[in-house]
Amino acid sequence: MNLEQFQTLARAARGDVPAQCVFRGGRVVNVFTGEVIETAVAVTDGTIVGVGDQYVGETEIALDGAYLCPGFLDAHLHLESTMVTPAELIEQAVRCGTTTYLVDPHEAANVCGADGIDYILEETAGVPANVYVMMPSCVPALPFEDNGCTFDAAQMRRYRNHPRVLGLGEVMDYTATINAEPAMAEKLLLFDGRPKDGHAPMLTGRPLNAYVLAGVTNDHECASPEEVWEKRRLGMHIHVREGSAARNLEDIVRSIVREKRPTDGFSFCTDDKHIEDIRREGHIDHCVRRAIACGLAPVEAIRMATIHTARHYGLHHRLGGIAPGMQADLLVLDDLETVRIRAVYHRGAPVSGFRAQPKLPQDSPLRRTVHCQPVRPEQLALPVGACSSVIRVIPGQLVTQHMRCALPQRDGLFVPQGEFSKVAVIERHRATGKVGVGAVAGFCLHGGAIASSVAHDSHNLSVIGDNDADMLLAVQHLRDIGGGYTLVSGGKIAHTVPLPIMGLMSDAGFDRVQAALSAMIAQTHAMGVPDGISPLTLLSFLALPVIPSLRITPRGLFDVEQMRFVAP
Amino acid sequence: MNLEQFQTLARAARGDVPAQCVFRGGRVVNVFTGEVIETAVAVTDGTIVGVGDQYVGETEIALDGAYLCPGFLDAHLHLESTMVTPAELIEQAVRCGTTTYLVDPHEAANVCGADGIDYILEETAGVPANVYVMMPSCVPALPFEDNGCTFDAAQMRRYRNHPRVLGLGEVMDYTATINAEPAMAEKLLLFDGRPKDGHAPMLTGRPLNAYVLAGVTNDHECASPEEVWEKRRLGMHIHVREGSAARNLEDIVRSIVREKRPTDGFSFCTDDKHIEDIRREGHIDHCVRRAIACGLAPVEAIRMATIHTARHYGLHHRLGGIAPGMQADLLVLDDLETVRIRAVYHRGAPVSGFRAQPKLPQDSPLRRTVHCQPVRPEQLALPVGACSSVIRVIPGQLVTQHMRCALPQRDGLFVPQGEFSKVAVIERHRATGKVGVGAVAGFCLHGGAIASSVAHDSHNLSVIGDNDADMLLAVQHLRDIGGGYTLVSGGKIAHTVPLPIMGLMSDAGFDRVQAALSAMIAQTHAMGVPDGISPLTLLSFLALPVIPSLRITPRGLFDVEQMRFVAP
Numbered sequence A, B: 001m002n003l004e005q006f007q008t009l010a011r012a013a014r015g016d017v018p019a020q021c022v023f024r025g026g027r028v029v030n031v032f033t034g035e036v037i038e039t040a041v042a043v044t045d046g047t048i049v050g051v052g053d054q055y056v057g058e059t060e061i062a063l064d065g066a067y068l069c070p071g072f073l074d075a076h077l078h079l080e081s082t083m084v085t086p087a088e089l090i091e092q093a094v095r096c097g098t099t100t101y102l103v104d105p106h107e108a109a110n111v112c113g114a115d116g117i118d119y120i121l122e123e124t125a126g127v128p129a130n131v132y133v134m135m136p137s138c139v140p141a142l143p144f145e146d147n148g149c150t151f152d153a154a155q156m157r158r159y160r161n162h163p164r165v166l167g168l169g170e171v172m173d174y175t176a177t178i179n180a181e182p183a184m185a186e187k188l189l190l191f192d193g194r195p196k197d198g199h200a201p202m203l204t205g206r207p208l209n210a211y212v213l214a215g216v217t218n219d220h221e222c223a224s225p226e227e228v229w230e231k232r233r234l235g236m237h238i239h240v241r242e243g244s245a246a247r248n249l250e251d252i253v254r255s256i257v258r259e260k261r262p263t264d265g266f267s268f269c270t271d272d273k274h275i276e277d278i279r280r281e282g283h284i285d286h287c288v289r290r291a292i293a294c295g296l297a298p299v300e301a302i303r304m305a306t307i308h309t310a311r312h313y314g315l316h317h318r319l320g321g322i323a324p325g326m327q328a329d330l331l332v333l334d335d336l337e338t339v340r341i342r343a344v345y346h347r348g349a350p351v352s353g354f355r356a357q358p359k360l361p362q363d364s365p366l367r368r369t370v371h372c373q374p375v376r377p378e379q380l381a382l383p384v385g386a387c388s389s390v391i392r393v394i395p396g397q398l399v400t401q402h403m404r405c406a407l408p409q410r411d412g413l414f415v416p417q418g419e420f421s422k423v424a425v426i427e428r429h430r431a432t433g434k435v436g437v438g439a440v441a442g443f444c445l446h447g448g449a450i451a452s453s454v455a456h457d458s459h460n461l462s463v464i465g466d467n468d469a470d471m472l473l474a475v476q477h478l479r480d481i482g483g484g485y486t487l488v489s490g491g492k493i494a495h496t497v498p499l500p501i502m503g504l505m506s507d508a509g510f511d512r513v514q515a516a517l518s519a520m521i522a523q524t525h526a527m528g529v530p531d532g533i534s535p536l537t538l539l540s541f542l543a544l545p546v547i548p549s550l551r552i553t554p555r556g557l558f559d560v561e562q563m564r565f566v567a568p
Helices: A003-014 A086-094 A106-112 A114-123 A153-159 A174-178 A182-190 A205-213 A225-233 A249-259 A275-281 A284-293 A298-305 A307-312 A468-481 A510-526 A535-541 B003-014 B086-094 B106-112 B114-123 B153-159 B174-178 B182-190 B205-213 B225-233 B249-259 B275-281 B284-293 B298-305 B307-312 B468-481 B510-526 B535-541
Strands: A019-030 A035-044 A047-051 A057-062 A067-070 A072-077 A098-103 A130-135 A165-171 A196-198 A237-241 A266-269 A330-333 A341-346 A388-393 A400-405 A420-426 A435-441 A448-452 A461-465 A484-489 A492-498 A550-553 A556-559 A564-566 B019-030 B035-044 B047-051 B057-062 B067-070 B072-077 B098-103 B130-135 B165-171 B196-198 B237-241 B266-269 B330-333 B341-346 B388-393 B400-405 B420-426 B435-441 B448-452 B461-465 B484-489 B492-498 B550-553 B556-559 B564-566
Touching (some): A003 A035, A072 A237, A072 A284, A072 A307, A086 A114, A086 A275, A106 A114, A114 A130, A130 A153, A153 A182, A165 A182, A174 A182, A182 B003, A205 B003, A205 B047, A249 A266, A266 A298, A420 A468, A435 A556, A461 A468, A468 A484, A468 A492, A484 A510, A510 A535, B003 B035, B019 B330, B072 B237, B072 B266, B072 B284, B072 B307, B086 B098, B086 B275, B098 B307, B106 B114, B153 B182, B174 B182, B174 B205, B225 B249, B237 B249, B266 B284, B266 B307, B400 B550, B435 B556, B448 B468, B461 B468, B492 B510, B510 B535
Parallel strands (some): A098 A130, A130 A165, A165 A196, A237 A266, B019 B057, B019 B067, B098 B130, B130 B165, B165 B196, B388 B435
Antiparallel strands (some): A019 A035, A035 A047, A067 A330, A330 A341, A388 A400, A420 A435, A420 A461, A448 A484, A484 A492, B019 B035, B420 B461, B448 B461, B448 B484, B550 B556
C-alpha cells in the first residue's frame, strides 16, 4: 500500500466519501469475538474500510439476512496433484469459498526445481485468490532418489523474501530433521521464526519432541485424537485434513468438541483433493460443514477455516476476518448449518466469472521434461531364482506388502502370469538409462500395460504390464508426448491422458482430462484390475520409497521398513 | 541459532544425552490445550528441549506438585516512568514472573531521540528478561510541542530490522492517523504487516474504523466493556491494563467471563506501574490473580498473560508456552488461585540473583539534557486583566478544568495567593528561552515552589509556586543537577530527587529514590497541597496537551478541547 492508496481508503473509512460498495442487511460472522452481528460492511478498492450501518456505498449489495463471513483458507495443499493447472484447480475451489491457499509445490520442484516453483508462482499470479507458497523442503524425498532436481537451501535463499513465500514446506524427512543433519538444518534455519509445515504421521515421544524443537510449527498428518493431542500439547498447530484420500476430520473434531478444547490451534486443509470431489462435495466449505455436523459450533468451525489459519501463517493483518484494513475476501452464506455458498468475493469482486486460461507457452521447457533413452527389451528382463521379493498390492490401500514367493519363469526370467504382473520404473529426468524392474502381485492387468509419468515423489516413468512389448510401447508413447497416463491393450494405445506440463498436469481443461481418465480406468478394470484397486493412484505411488513396505525405483526394489534396496 | 547449537539441543531432545536440567514432578500449565498435565520439562542451553517424564537431567529440580507455567509477558509499558533505570524496574518485575516486556520508549525519545532509544536497548541487553521495543510513533506528541527531538520515519528506518524492534509504538495522534497525514502514514507504512500499538481512548464509530484501517493492531486504553467489544469486533487485540493509575481489568475481565467470549484476543499490560506498587501487589502476576478473582478460569488467565501476547507480537515460536524449541522462561507457582510465585527462570536460569547495576558512564551526554538559559525574574511575570484563564486541578484526576475568573494582582501582574499558584514551563532542550506562565487553582502550595524535569511528553521544566524567587531557585537547581524533582521552601532547597538520566531516571537505586520522593511528597502536603492531589504526578502532567482541558506549555496556555493556545 502506498500513501495515495491509504488516503483513498481512509477517506472512505471516515465516511468523507461513500465506499465503492456496501454489503447491507447481512448477518456478519465475527471471527474475533465469535458473534454473529447484523451490520453493514463497506469496501473500497478491494479492502474492507468499515463495519457499521452508518456506511453508504456507491453500490449496495442487499444480503437480506444472509450470512457474511471471511473467505476460507486451505492451510496445506499441493496444486499439482489434480492433473489440471493450478489456475483451474483454483477456479473450482474458489467457488467453494476457499480464497486463500497455502501450497507446497513439491511435485513441480521434484521435476523442474526452481523452474517448477516459478511456474506455480506465475500460474497463480492472476487468479482471484491468494496463493502463498511454502518452500519444498524434501526434494528429493530421500537422498538416493533419481528425481529431476535437488532443491537445497542455497536455491531457496532467493525465494525467502518473495512476498508470496511464507516458510518451509512439509518436512517429510523426519530422520534428517530430528538428527539436525546439516543439509536439512540449513533449510530449517533459513526460515527461523517463520512457519514450517510438518508431516509426521505417527511420530511420538522423544523423536516428536526433537521434531518440534527443530522448529516445525504444524502437522496435517494426524489421524487419531491421541496423535492430535500429543502434538498440540507440544505447541504444534493442527491442520485437520479432509481430502480425497485422507479423511481425518470426524475423529479430530469430535474430540475437540468432547474435550471442550479451544480451537485456536486448529485449521483445515485438503492436502490433495481431486476436482471431481471438489465439484461433488466442496472444498474447505465441506470441512466446515462436516465439523458442524460433528458438533462444533458453526462460528468455531468458521474460525478454524479463517482467522486461526491466517494467524498461524502471519497473514491475519490482511486475511481471515471482516475488519477495516482486511482484504475483502467475503462469502455470502445462506445459513450456518449447511454453509451453502451463495456468492464469493475476492478483493471485493465476485469470483464466479473467472475461467482459467492456459498460460504456459507451447515451447516452454516445462513441456519437455521426459528425458530418457528408448528402453531396450533386455532392460525389462527380470532374472529370478527359487524365491523372489514381490510387491503385493492391497485393495483400498497405498501401503504394500513385501511378499517372498516363487515366480512364474522361463529360462530364469520372470514371465507375468495370473496375479503376477511386471513393474518397471525408468529414470526420466537425465536420461541416465536406469531401469528398475520387479514383480507385482494383485494388480492383475491382463493383455496390456499401463504407464505413468506421475510417480511420487520423483516422477519417473512407471509401467505395469503382463508383456514386455506393451510395456515398451506405453513407455515409448509417454516419451513421445512428454508424459501423462497411457494404457496399451494388445499392442495398441487404447487410452491416453497427456500431462505435458512437467509430466504432471494438463491444460486441456478438466472435463477432457476427466473424461479420458474415466475411460482409461474403466478399461483397466475390464482388463482384470480388481474393483478395490485404484489403478492410476496405485501406479503413481508404487515408486514412493517412504510408504511401507516394498517399492520400486529406477535403482530396483526398495524395502521401506529396512530402508535398503533388496534383490528381486 | 546456528548448526552447532541446534545439534546440541537436538541430541538432548532425542534423549541421546541427558538434558542439562529437568524440572520434575510439576503440574505443567499447557497454554496450547488449556490443560494442566503432570509431566517433566527438560532444558538445555536455556531452551526447552522436551516435555515428558522420559527425560533425565544432569541436574533435576523437584517441583513436588507445584505448578510450572510459562513466563508472563507485559504487552505494553514504558520503562522510563518509574524513575529508576530500565534494568532496575526489570529486577523488580521479573521476580513477579514477567519475563518479557514490550516497551515503548517514548519518554526517552522525546528527550534524546534515537540516543534515548539506544539507551533503552543497551540498558536492557543484559537483563534476565526479553525486552522488545516498539518504535515511538508520536514524538513529539503534537506538532507544536517543544520537545527534544522529532523522531520521524527516516530515523525509525534503521531500527526496523533490529532483532528487538517489533513494530510501531502507541499511535496517540489519532487525528493524523485517521486522516492518513503523510508524516504519520510514512511511519505506519514502514511497519506494514507488523504489530502497531494503539492508544485510542473513547474512539468509536467511523473514526475508530479509520484508525483500525490504518493498521493499528491493538489498544490498551479500553475502560469499559462497550469500548472493549467495539474494538475487539474490529479485530483489535485488547491489552487489559492494570497499572498504578489506570485500572481497567475488573470491568473487562468480568465482561469476558459473562459473555463467554474466547480470550485469544486479549493480553495484560501495566503501561505505567510504580516500583512501590510492583513490590506491594506484583506485576503481570497481579493481573492474573485479579482476573481469576473476577471469575476467569486460571488457565485462561495464564493464556492471556503468555501465549496470546506472544502470538500477537509474532514471538510465539520462542515465547509464551512450554514446548520444545521455546525459551525456558518458566515460573514455579504454589497454586493456580493465588498464583504465588515460588521461583522464576529466564533461559533456564533463576532470576533471583539479578541486581541491576548502573551502566551509563558519568560523562554520557544523556546525563546533560537540561539545556536552558537562566530564567530572568521578568520572564515569570504574568500580566492579567479582569478575567483570566486558570487551570483548575481536580483531586484524584489528571484532567483539569479551564476556569475563567479574576486573579489576585498588583500593577496588572498576577500575585499568587490563597488557592491560586503560579505555574511555568521552561523549554529545556534547545535553550530557546521559551517560558510559558499561567495560574493554577487548587494546588495550594504555600511558602515555596516545586519543579520537575519529568513533564509529559516533552519533558520541559515545570514549576509551581507561590513566589517567583522560590520558583527561580527550583528551576536553577534542576538546571544545575541535570533534572529531577526539587522542592524549595522559604528560599532553601528542601528536598531533591535527582533524575540525571535524561531528566527522567536515576541510577542511585530505587530505595534512595523512593525515600527522597516520600519525604518530598510529605512536605508538599505540609506546605498546603490537599491530600487528594498527587503533587509530583500532577506537576508532571500539567504540560501534556492531549489531556483535557487546560494545559501549560512553553508557548503558553493551551486549551485541549479547542486545540488552540489561549491568552492567560
